[in-house]
Amino acid sequence: MKYISTRGHAGQPANPQFCDILLGGLAPDGGLYLPETYPQVTRAELDAWRSLSYAELAFAILSKFITDIPAADLKAICDKTYTADTYRHARAGDDPADITPVRWLEQGRLGLLELSNGPTLAFKDMAMQLLGNLFEYVLDKRGETINILGATSGDTGSAAEYAMRGKHGVRVFMLSPHGKMSAFQRAQMYSLQDDNIHNIAVTGMFDDAQDIVKAVSNDHAFKAKYKIGAVNSINWARVAAQIVYYFKGYFAATGNNDQQVAFCVPSGNFGNICAGHIARQMGLPVAKLILATNENDVLDEFFRSGIYRPRKTAETYVTSSPSMDISKASNFERFVYDLVGRNPEIVASLWKQVDAGGAFDLTSTPHFGRLGDFAFASGRSTHADRLATIRKVYADYATMVDTHTADGLKVAFEQLPSLPADVPLLVLETALPVKFAETIREALDQEPERPADLAGIETLPQRVEVMAPDVEAVKAFIVAHV
Ligand SMILES: Cc1ncc(COP(=O)(O)O)c(C=O)c1O
């Protein structure tokens, strides 16, 4: 499989393979890696895949993207990753062997694709557990080490730290927005005392943290000297691993491969829905990809208007779905690459404007007309919508959902009437309610269920370094701790 950069000048290595870009993260030209072409899935493959376990399906799909790891080794990594023991937080009544069970709210019509049964109770575990095992495998083979620099708005951080703790050759430096995450999210990350885990809280928002990650990665000398890697969805491996559950959800929601399905995806950095877009490009029968934002509605604005207008930190709201408090969706670049006909010059020129703090407007370009080919729809949700949706879903379907999934459901309820009656709509459950207990209490006046292995984590001692969002300060911290 050949990989290219969305900005056209991938640099070194000249023909990167999967393992190179796994360790490399951001492409050297500041763009994002993508396969040169999306592998196509045949009808015969779809038929054969319908009955596979999650681990078997992951192996079948990832084999199309990972051609530089021997098949037996990749299979062993998938088998080791996708176990009922790791994805152990399934709800009562679910079959834990499903890994990503579908919970129907309205049988055959509206369901939740449960992606949050992993160790940290968010969908990030689906890809991050695989990344932990892939990093360990590749680093061992090459005799190398890596210093992962990441940014989180609440869930990527803990998923990465849980996946990497205890792994040889890996250190994690995770930037989080100081004081903006839920108490549970803070405790999940900051209570870890492992020597290879470093938490840095920056006095800004997620976008400031993500900008620092990109700035450090774009300092090629520093990146090479300190072996800086990425675990955010700028890393292609994250997106590749997320493609798998769109297929699994499709098979669970349909009876045969003539049917179509729609997905509604709570979105922030555009990594999750980007995987859905790629699954559709590969040939998965997806009728619609519905993007849901919270009050930070940059992406909803784009799909409604054709204008992409990232906002500054001061214009980004702190909301009760904090993991989606993102106004500069880094992964969106991968979708725009496809939208503009996979033309890297156009992407480079659009992101020159974005990186300079500007916006772009596609309305008067032919690309805007092509938006319909990609079957996107979108909507937004507010705190009041979130509370109302949590109450409605609890009352009507006896199901408690977290604040981000509630944003998805709010938009899903709006879009459902416009979908053909034989197209099931799956809303991606991106976290479990206990991570956002403050808002659950406000909505339902009760405590969300808490898995026994995470009891009392808020009372554990915490270890975190607070600093200004300053690239040089972060670099100095890394230098001092490697
Ligand atoms: C719980 C939750 N929901 C939704 C999102 C948005 O996903 P994405 O950033 O891939 O669009 C995130 C963060 O990424 C999240 O942590």
Ligand SMILES: N[C@@H](CCOP(=O)(O)O)C(=O)O
């Ligand atoms: N919502 C994320 C933000 C980072 O997204 P990623 O998918 O690019 O890692 C978080 O919870 O940290």
